[in-house]
Amino acid sequence: MMYPFFFDPTFMLLIPAMLLAFWAQMKVKSSFARFSRVASRRGVTGAEAARALLDRQGLSDVPVRRVAGNLSDHYDPRDRxxxxxxxxxxxxxxxxxxxxxxxxxxxVQHLQSYAPLKIRNAIVPVVNIGSGLAFPLFFIGLLMRTPMLMDLGILFFLGVIVFHLVTLPTEFDASARALRLLSDTQILGGDEIGGARSVLNAAALTYVAASVMAVAQLLRLVLLRGMVGGRND
Structure with a gap:
């Protein structure tokens, strides 16, 4: 028996991943909110801290700009x-x-050509295209009972898995570098580092949750592909 794509027994695989993602989002929000209420003793702003750390690493040519949104912070390697x-x-x-x-x-990762970051930056355009095609192709293949289209959808989705696999070390390494820099420069005191670590660890959980969700989605696609089998029925 075939089930509609978005309503079938394999959907149960996604529930633990969805719960993990929800918990991770709540944790990062609560951790950020908690330590947003704790002012640093030195009283430097986020922008001032970033500027000081960049200059210390020989990145005085990297501008620090304000962007709208909440937790929309990012480093853009395209324009540095x-x-x-x-x-x-x-x-x-x-x-x-x-x-x-x-x-x-x-x-700093960009400056030092950190391998996982280089891989992630290189595959982003391809992954963006592949992630947009993966589910439509698989969905059409499922409805038409065409294994070739389903296989193509799974192949495109594998690019998303690779993206997540290189994102994890990239994010964990960036947090480790951040904590070392803050400690070495004493922008935060030893007792304040723990608060920054809590915020960054909570943020890292969101990437772990996203990776778990992607793997669960892949497993679901493979199981649905197995329902169709190797024949065009």
Whole structure:
């Protein structure tokens, strides 16, 4: 018996991953909110901390710019610009400084040609196209009982899995670099580092949850493909 694509027994595989993703989002929000209320003793803002850390790493040519949104912070390797959100840029909180330092970690990775970051940046365009095609192709193949289209959809989705696999070490390494930089420069005191670590660890969980969800989705596709089998019925 064939089941509709979005309503079948294999959907149960996604429930644990969805719960993990929900928990990770709640944790990062609560951790950031908690340490956003704790001002750093030195009173530097996220932007000032980022600027100081970048300059220390020989990245004085990397600008620090404000970007709209909440936790929309990112380093853009295309124009070598570090973007900090409204809740980080002008804040003197431990959370803001931790997030700013994390983005500096990505800038340093770029400078040092950190392999996982290079791979992630290289495959982003392909993954964006593949992720957009994977489910439509698989869905059409499932409805038409055409294994070749389903296999093609799975192949495209494998690119998403690779993206997640290189994202995990990239994000964990950026956080580790951030904590070392903050400690070495004493922008945060020893007792304040723990707060920054809590925020960054919570953020890392969201990437873990996204990876688990992607793997669960892949397993679901493979199981649905098995229902169709190797024949065009």
């Amino acid at each position: 610009t570090l973007h900090l959100s409204d809740s980080v840029y002008a804040s003197t909180s431990i959370a803001a400084i931790g997030v700013a330092a994390h983005e500096v970690g990505h800038a």
